[in-house]
Amino acid sequence: MSVEINIEGRNARVTELKREGNLITLQVDDEIYQVDALKVGEGLYSVLYKGKSYNIEMIDAGSPRHYTVNSFHNSYQVEVIDAQTRYRMSRSSGDHGESGNTIISPMPGKIVKIPVKAGDQVEAGQTLIIVSAMKMESEFKSKSAGTVKSIHVSEGDTVEANKVLVVVE
Numbered sequence: 001m002s003v004e005i006n007i008e009g010r011n012a013r014v015t016e017l018k019r020e021g022n023l024i025t026l027q028v029d030d031e032i033y034q035v036d037a038l039k040v041g042e043g044l045y046s047v048l049y050k051g052k053s054y055n056i057e058m059i060d061a062g063s064p065r066h067y068t069v070n071s072f073h074n075s076y077q078v079e080v081i082d083a084q085t086r087y088r089m090s091r092s093s094g095d096h097g098e099s100g101n102t103i104i105s106p107m108p109g110k111i112v113k114i115p116v117k118a119g120d121q122v123e124a125g126q127t128l129i130i131v132s133a134m135k136m137e138s139e140f141k142s143k144s145a146g147t148v149k150s151i152h153v154s155e156g157d158t159v160e161a162n163k164v165l166v167v168v169e
Contacts, residue, residue, distance in 0.1 A: 004081040007069075011081075101168040103140045109133030111157045116166070120148045128166045131159070142168050 002015040017032070018025040026033045036048040045056040057070040058078075065080040113130040116122060122142045129140050129151075146168040153165050 006079040006081060007076050101143050101146060102164055103128055103166040103168075105131060105133075105159045105161055105163045105165055107133050107161045109138075109159055111153050111155050111159060111165075112137055114151060114153070114155055114166075116148050116151070118148050118151055122146060122148060122168060128168070129153075131165070140165070144168075 002013060005012050005014050012028050015027040016024060017027055022036050022038050024035050024037055026035065033049065038046045040046050043058045043060075045058070047054045047056055054071055059068045059070070060066075061068050061077065067078045067080075069076045069078045109131040110133075111129065112132045114128075115130075116126075116128055122128065122145065124142055124144045126142050127139045128142055128148070131138050131140065149167040149169045151166050152163070153159055159165065
């Protein structure tokens with residue numbers, strides 16, 4: 001399982017590679033860590049790493065997937081950004097996974113329909129692509145008028161998160 005974690009503005013991709021009881025092998029970006037982690041209470045964890053012991057407290061910060069994480073010396077604001085959270089963020093931000101006028105898939109899904117083709121003139125608010133993800137179909141629309149420069153997928157394709165789908169200039 002892989003998630004993105006934002007810690008005080010720094011994003012890191014964290015992947016659990018292996019788990020044997022309390023022994024966990026994690027990949028954080030390009031680094032591999034082997035830790036012995038044990039949940040000792042509600043939101044309390046004991047972690048051993050390279051012979052050092054760390055006590056970690058995770059406190060729900062009042063909104064989904066947001067935590068205040070305390071160690072003996074430091075306190076961090078942490079947000080867990082999994083595929084579902086990334087999808088919710090893109091839907092609630094109003095930009096529907098767009099960066100400029102580039103449509104980017106906010107999470108893995110399947111391309112249902114592409115009602116435009118490269119070279120088409122489009123208006124602001126015009127549907128460029130429909131993606132099915134999490135049993136819901138989402139229409140991604142152009143932010144502004146322009147010309148469809150490129151389409152990087154075909155109907156029926158399965159796409160990963162953060163894949164460029166359509167570019168309008």
